[in-house]
Amino acid sequence: MAEAIEMQDGESTQEYLHRNNTRRAMTGVYMVWLRDMKRFWRDTPRRIGTTVQPIIYLFLLGTGLQAAFKVFGGGNVHFIKFMFPGILGMTVLFTSVFSAISILWDREFGFLKEILVSPVPRASVAVGKILGGATQAMMQGVILLILFPFLFGFSVESLGKIVALIPLALLLAIGMTSIGVAIAANMQSMEGFPVIMNLLLLPMFFLSGAMFPLQGLPGWMTVLTKINPLSYGVDMLRGIALKGVSITGSTPSIFSKIPKAVVAQIPPQAKAAIANAVPKIQLQTQRYPLWLDLLIVIGFSIVMLGIAIGQFSKQE
Amino acid sequence: MSKNGKGTIIEVTELVKNFGELVAVNAVSFEVETGEIFGFLGPNGAGKTTTISMLCTLLKPTGGRATVNGYDISTDKHLVRESIGLVFQDPSLDDRLTARENLEFHAVLYHVPRNIRDSRIEEVLDMVSLDDRAEDRIETYSGGMKRRLEIARGLLHYPKVLFLDEPTIGLDPQTRNYIWDYIEGLKKREAITIFLTTHYMEEAEHCDRIAVIDNGNIIALDTPENLKDDVGGDVIKLKTEDDDGAKEELMRRFPDLEMLPDPECKLCFKMEKGEEFIPDLIRDFGTKIVSVSLHRPTLDDVFLQLTGKEIRDEGSDTKSGMRVARMRANR
Numbered sequence: 001m002a003e004a005i006e007m008q009d010g011e012s013t014q015e016y017l018h019r020n021n022t023r024r025a026m027t028g029v030y031m032v033w034l035r036d037m038k039r040f041w042r043d044t045p046r047r048i049g050t051t052v053q054p055i056i057y058l059f060l061l062g063t064g065l066q067a068a069f070k071v072f073g074g075g076n077v078h079f080i081k082f083m084f085p086g087i088l089g090m091t092v093l094f095t096s097v098f099s100a101i102s103i104l105w106d107r108e109f110g111f112l113k114e115i116l117v118s119p120v121p122r123a124s125v126a127v128g129k130i131l132g133g134a135t136q137a138m139m140q141g142v143i144l145l146i147l148f149p150f151l152f153g154f155s156v157e158s159l160g161k162i163v164a165l166i167p168l169a170l171l172l173a174i175g176m177t178s179i180g181v182a183i184a185a186n187m188q189s190m191e192g193f194p195v196i197m198n199l200l201l202l203p204m205f206f207l208s209g210a211m212f213p214l215q216g217l218p219g220w221m222t223v224l225t226k227i228n229p230l231s232y233g234v235d236m237l238r239g240i241a242l243k244g245v246s247i248t249g250s251t252p253s254i255f256s257k258i259p260k261a262v263v264a265q266i267p268p269q270a271k272a273a274i275a276n277a278v279p280k281i282q283l284q285t286q287r288y289p290l291w292l293d294l295l296i297v298i299g300f301s302i303v304m305l306g307i308a309i310g311q312f313s314k315q316e
Numbered sequence: 317m318s319k320n321g322k323g324t325i326i327e328v329t330e331l332v333k334n335f336g337e338l339v340a341v342n343a344v345s346f347e348v349e350t351g352e353i354f355g356f357l358g359p360n361g362a363g364k365t366t367t368i369s370m371l372c373t374l375l376k377p378t379g380g381r382a383t384v385n386g387y388d389i390s391t392d393k394h395l396v397r398e399s400i401g402l403v404f405q406d407p408s409l410d411d412r413l414t415a416r417e418n419l420e421f422h423a424v425l426y427h428v429p430r431n432i433r434d435s436r437i438e439e440v441l442d443m444v445s446l447d448d449r450a451e452d453r454i455e456t457y458s459g460g461m462k463r464r465l466e467i468a469r470g471l472l473h474y475p476k477v478l479f480l481d482e483p484t485i486g487l488d489p490q491t492r493n494y495i496w497d498y499i500e501g502l503k504k505r506e507a508i509t510i511f512l513t514t515h516y517m518e519e520a521e522h523c524d525r526i527a528v529i530d531n532g533n534i535i536a537l538d539t540p541e542n543l544k545d546d547v548g549g550d551v552i553k554l555k556t557e558d559d560d561g562a563k564e565e566l567m568r569r570f571p572d573l574e575m576l577p578d579p580e581c582k583l584c585f586k587m588e589k590g591e592e593f594i595p596d597l598i599r600d601f602g603t604k605i606v607s608v609s610l611h612r613p614t615l616d617d618v619f620l621q622l623t624g625k626e627i628r629d630e631g632s633d634t635k636s637g638m639r640v641a642r643m644r645a646n647r
Contacts, residue, residue, distance in 0.1 A: 024427060031424050039412045110408035117372055118425040119397040 021121075028120030032128025033135070036102060040136055050136065054091045054144045062087065065211075081151055081245060082283055085238035086210030088144050088169060092137045093205060093230070096173045097197055099133030100180025103312075104190045116315075126181055126312035130305065133177035134170060141169045152245060164240050168297070172233045175301030178308035185311040208234045213283050229300040236293035239286035325350045325385055325477055325509045326371065332379035333366050340366040342532035343380060348477075348511060353503055355523030356513040357615065359625075363532040364513035365405060368481050371511070372402050385476045398426065401470030405481040407462055411454040415446055415465055418454065419472060426473035440468035444498060460491035467498060471506065478502070480512035484519065496522055517615040526615070528622055535622045540615060547613040547621050550590030551576065552597075554583035555606040562603040576617070577624040586613075 040046060062080040069079040106112035115125055145165060149158045180197065187193055205211075207221070208230035217225070225231045263271075326348035333341040341363040348354045356364045369375040371384055373393045382389045385399035409418050419437045428436055441447040444464035454462065463483065470478050483499070484492040500522065503510060512523070520526050521540050528536040528543070536543060556562040559582045566573060566583070576584040587593045590610045598605060619625075 027424055027427075031421055035410065035413070035421060038417070039410070042412050109411070110404060110406045111410050113374065113404055114408040114422070115425070117374055117397060117402055118422075119394045119427070120425050121394075 024119075025121050025124045028118075028124030029128040029131065031120075032115070032125050033132045036099075036129065036132030037135065039102075040132075050095070050140055051143060054087065054140045055147070057087045057091060058084070058144060058147065077283060081242065082213070082238075082285070083211075084144075084148070084151060085241040086208075086234055088141060088165070088241075089172065089208065089210045089230070089234045089237050090205060091140045091144060092169050092173045093176050093201070093210075095137040095140055096133050096176035097180040097201055098194070099136050099177060100129065100184040101190070101193050102132070103129060103181065103184040104187060104193055107188070108190060122313035123309045126185075126309045127305075129181055129312075130174060130177045130308060133180065134173035137173040137177070138166070138170055141173070142166070148241075152241070157244070161240055161243070165237060168236055168240065168294075171297055171301050172237075175229075175233075175297065175304045178301070178304035181308040182304070182311040185308070185315050204228055204230045207231065209238070209287075210234045214287065215284055229296060232288060232293040232296040233300075235287050236290065236297055239290050239293065242285040245285075323350060324348065326354075326382070326511065328367075328371070328380070328382040330380035331367065331370060331377055331382050333363075333370060333375060334378045339532050341370070344529070344532070344534050345380075346527055346534060346537055348509060349525075350509055351503070351507065352524040353499070353510045353512070353522065355520045355526045356511070356529055357515070357517070357520045357526050357619070358513075358529035359515055362529045364515075364529060365481055366532075367529075368479055368511070368513055371396075372400060372479055373397055398473070399476045401473065401475035401478040403463070403466045403470045403478070403480045403483055405485060407466070409454045409462055409466060409469075411457075414451050414453050415441065415457075416450045418465065419469055422469050422472050428473050436472060440471050443471070443502075444468045460487050460494065463487060463491070463495060464498070467495070471502070471508075474506075475508065477509045477511055480510065482513055482515070484514070484516065492519075517619070520615050528619060530623045536618070543615065543618045544613045547586065547617050549586045549588040549613070550610050551613055551617050552585055552587050552590050552594065553581060553607075553609045553611075554585075554597075555608075556583065557604045557606060559583055562601075562605075565602050576620060578620055579625075 040050075058080075062083045065083060066077075066079040069077050103112065106115070116122070145162045148162055148165075149155075152158050152161070179200070183196060183200075184193060187196070203224075207214075207225045207228045209225065210230075214222070214225045214231065324347045326346075328347070329345050330343045331341055331345070332339070332343050344363075344367065356367065358364055366375065370377045371382060371389060373389055373396050377390065384396045387395040387399065389396050410421070413421070416437060419440065420433070423433045423437060437450075438447065441450050444467060446461060446465055446468065449457070449461070454465070457465070467478075467480070467483070470480075480499070484495050487495065496519070499510060499512075502508060514520055523540065525537065525539050526543060527534045536546075538546075554562065554566075562583060563575075566585075573585050573587075576586065578584050594608055594610060598608065
């Protein structure tokens with residue numbers, strides 16, 4: 001009955017069955033993904049919100065924090081540049097994870113049954129859902145990346161970074177959507193999902209370094225940031241986005257506030273000693289080697305994908 | 317494709333489903349013959365949907381076994397799923413998609429070959445008279461249209477068995493008749509077995525055979541006619557000014573009288589040739605009679621006789637109504 005039902009010449013029964021099953025599994029993934037995309041695209045408020053949200057994060061949060069940093073630090077650190085990868089991570093994170101609520105919608109409206117009773121493998125359905133969520137997250141990611149050259153300059157280097165950031169953000173999105181799917185598969189109530197997700201997500205997010213540099217933290221918090229897989233994800237995005245970019249601008253000299261005539265009378269040795277005593281703001285752009293970040297993010301995404309497929313398949 | 321060719325298409329042996337302490341389905345066994353309309357009749361909570369869910373591989377049985385189209389429901393899930401069409405009790409369409417898109421989704425999921433996919437979709441849309449609404453989104457559909465589309469969808473992939481779980485629940489009588497016309501037409505047109513559940517007695521009359529289910533047990537299984545014959549004779553309902561006194565008088569005058577165990581009706585009894593009995597009854601009856609009614613046995617009486625209670629719509633419609641209201645509130 002299926003379209004690939006004919007056995008080809010010289011094909012063993014096993015090969016045929018395998019080909020047929022693989023094809024069916026792929027078709028299932030595609031259809032589930034396509035449906036989620038159609039639903040997304042037809043929901044105009046959601047489409048607009050999705051587009052505008054990352055821009056709000058970047059400009060309001062980034063500009064606000066940049067100003068705050070100037071006040072606190074007295075320097076002109078380009079905090080918005082520091083924030084950019086964090087906001088990229090944050091956008092991908094939240095959109096990915098919350099996209100899984102569509103599973104609960106489908107459960108509520110009965111459509112999940114239609115999918116679950118079909119002969120498509122459950123794993124295909126789970127993967128289709130995960131790719132659907134990751135795609136939505138990446139739409140937002142791409143909107144942010146379009147703004148990338150405005151902050152970091154229009155250059156071949158910027159283009160290269162954008163090209164590198166897309167697959168890395170997608171990797172992160174797949175891992176995070178998987179968390180959402182794994183949890184949604186175990187939940188019956190629509191109301192509970194955001195609560196549970198926030199409980200899990202907010203600590204992960206705050207400890208990831210997306211919002212503030214993970215420097216000078218108390219020891220226990222540093223330990224938490226080290227076991228948070230998201231730290232490595234944000235570190236990875238930041239490492240690439242800020243590679244070769246100076247975000248620490250020239251700190252205004254402490255002597256600028258003192259009248260020139262007075263300054264001239266300070267002996268040069270004393271001047272140097274004073275200048276060294278004033279702490280310089282030095283933001284860490286990359287805490288771990290890139291290969292380590294990448295390894296952990298890939299491992300995390302694969303494990304989460306596995307868990308999501310397992311959890312989704314076992315539901316009745 | 318059925319391994320046993322003509323004959324039985326569903327075989328159920330000692331099927332059990334427990335939810336914790338609760339025994340939802342208590343070791344039921346039955347067979348469904350190829351090409352018949354087989355009905356599961358029982359009140360809400362009797363275990364109808366649980367049984368159907370197990371046969372459709374949506375629920376894992378606690379015990380026992382069953383085959384559908386020759387495939388085991390526990391070990392050959394995919395083959396079972398390909399053999400069946402399913403219309404759920406609750407709506408299960410994607411209302412953001414058009415009717416055609418819903419059907420396309422289903423057709424691809426069920427591997428309907430691409431070269432016949434479009435023509436098959438036209439065919440089923442035509443069958444349920446929704447061809448002119450194919451490009452409209454489901455959110456614009458009425459309840460009856462949605463149900464018709466779900467039936468069309470259930471037929472799309474040429475299933476051997478079509479499961480209909482309460483196919484007419486929550487629909488108005490006119491739409492209900494409409495749906496039944498389709499179901500009966502289907503049986504004539506397509507080589508298909510129909511397995512349905514219902515708690516509407518009138519609907520059960522459409523079935524070739526009925527299994528009466530209560531508290532997870534099948535308490536009778538036969539054709540509607542045979543079941544009604546088993547009730548024996550007509551049912552006479554008597555209303556008097558003093559029911560207790562009348563009952564005493566009845567028992568005294570007609571000691572062989574078999575009273576029906578209905579708590580709602582104290583003076584209901586069975587009688588062969590009831591129309592000839594009524595004149596005898598009312599002549600010289602001491603208690604003042606308010607009304608006498610006679611009716612041929614219905615499935616209601618069958619159920620009453622078997623279980624001592626009537627099947628009622630015990631809030632099922634309000635519940636699903638509330639569900640719809642809640643879903644709207646959530647949107």
